Amino acid sequence: MTKLASDFSNIKISLAPMQGFSDVIYRSAINKIGGIDVFYAPYIKTENESIKPKSLADIEPGANEGIVVVPQVMGNKPADILQVANAVKALGYNELNWNLGCPFPMVAKRRLGAGLLPYPEIIDDILAEVVAQSDVFLSVKMRLGYLSSDEIWPVLDVLNKHRIKEIIVHPRIGKQMYNGSADKSILSAIVGKSAHPVAYNGDICTSEQASSLIAENPTVSHLMIGRGLLCNPFLANQIKGTEPNKFIKRTQLLNFVGAIAEKQLDRLQGAGHFLQKMTTYWEYWSQMFADAHRAFKTIKKCRTIEEYTDKVQDMVLGWELTI
Ligand SMILES: Cc1cc2nc3c(=O)[nH]c(=O)nc-3n(C[C@H](O)[C@H](O)[C@H](O)COP(=O)(O)O)c2cc1C
Numbered sequence: 001m002t003k004l005a006s007d008f009s010n011i012k013i014s015l016a017p018m019q020g021f022s023d024v025i026y027r028s029a030i031n032k033i034g035g036i037d038v039f040y041a042p043y044i045k046t047e048n049e050s051i052k053p054k055s056l057a058d059i060e061p062g063a064n065e066g067i068v069v070v071p072q073v074m075g076n077k078p079a080d081i082l083q084v085a086n087a088v089k090a091l092g093y094n095e096l097n098w099n100l101g102c103p104f105p106m107v108a109k110r111r112l113g114a115g116l117l118p119y120p121e122i123i124d125d126i127l128a129e130v131v132a133q134s135d136v137f138l139s140v141k142m143r144l145g146y147l148s149s150d151e152i153w154p155v156l157d158v159l160n161k162h163r164i165k166e167i168i169v170h171p172r173i174g175k176q177m178y179n180g181s182a183d184k185s186i187l188s189a190i191v192g193k194s195a196h197p198v199a200y201n202g203d204i205c206t207s208e209q210a211s212s213l214i215a216e217n218p219t220v221s222h223l224m225i226g227r228g229l230l231c232n233p234f235l236a237n238q239i240k241g242t243e244p245n246k247f248i249k250r251t252q253l254l255n256f257v258g259a260i261a262e263k264q265l266d267r268l269q270g271a272g273h274f275l276q277k278m279t280t281y282w283e284y285w286s287q288m289f290a291d292a293h294r295a296f297k298t299i300k301k302c303r304t305i306e307e308y309t310d311k312v313q314d315m316v317l318g319w320e321l322t323i
Pocket of ligand 1: 017018021042043072099141170201202203224225226227228
């Protein structure tokens with residue numbers, strides 16, 4: 001039997017790391033809606049042996065006040081990962097998430113992200129060095145494998161040998177990209193095999209999906225949600241049973257969308273760039289409306305900032321919502 005939503009008030013819900021989305025602008029805005037306990041920042045990679053200042057500015061504590069952030073690293077050399085670990089430690093962080101899930105072929109063929117999963121011995125060597133040389137706790141975000149879901153078992157054997165804070169599993173293989181569905185049924189076997197706490201990530205878009213996943217896997221106490229929260233910023237509240245009424249929801253939504261627009265206007269040059277950026281958000285936000293197709297088309301047709309602002313107000317305050 002599925003538990004009631006109110007039974008899940010103690011579940012930890014995190015925002016998944018998402019390049020182009022889960023940055024400080026988005027984190028600050030969605031944090032005001034509430035329900036999200038931890039925010040994973042998009043991955044940092046070391047380029048030409050130095051970290052992009054923009055990546056560090058995004059996780060700078062002053063800009064992230066009141067938000068629990070976990071930085072993420074993408075790398076396959078101990079020196080690179082240690083460089084990021086030292087940089088985040090200098091900013092006051094004690095946890096760094098290691099990306100073993102990025103599926104994109106350009107990344108994976110360089111044995112980065114999910115592309116490292118077929119090589120447990122390399123993962124072992126990296127962890128031996130990084131864990132010995134840094135007191136920043138590593139957590140791991142991983143897929144089931146790159147070419148096959150069998151790859152996860154030897155990787156778990158390796159992870160079990162090392163000091164790892166948590167393993168966050170997105171049960172797809174890299175080759176799948178985002179096709180098909182996440183294999184939720186494999187979670188209990190992973191929990192059984194892992195010496196570390198296991199968190200779940202993938203295809204949680206409704207509070208019912210969250211409820212049944214937790215009911216079936218009662219030892220899992222952390223759900224990481226990505227696209228579900230992009231499409232519905234109230235999802236964490238709905239899972240925890242703290243959803244506001246429809247009137248408050250529309251007001252909060254307008255503030256949320258407005259706060260992001262304001263920050264993007266400060267950051268970007270010109271209406272063209274601004275509208276382009278807002279369109280990338282609306283690919284997801286349009287899903288909140290009963291007529292998602294028309295909502296997205298309405299935004300794509302905007303040619304000025306004023307037109308955009310008017311249409312958004314119109315839609316958020318007046319159109320039928322599905323969330
Ligand atoms: C636009 C986008 C950007 C992403 N960027 C990252 C990233 O920087 N690091 C990472 O580990 N995963 C990244 N992911 C994967 C998500 O964190 C998450 O694992 C994936 O979307 C599955 O979860 P969901 O079904 O809840 O969205 C990204 C996903 C999307 C859609």
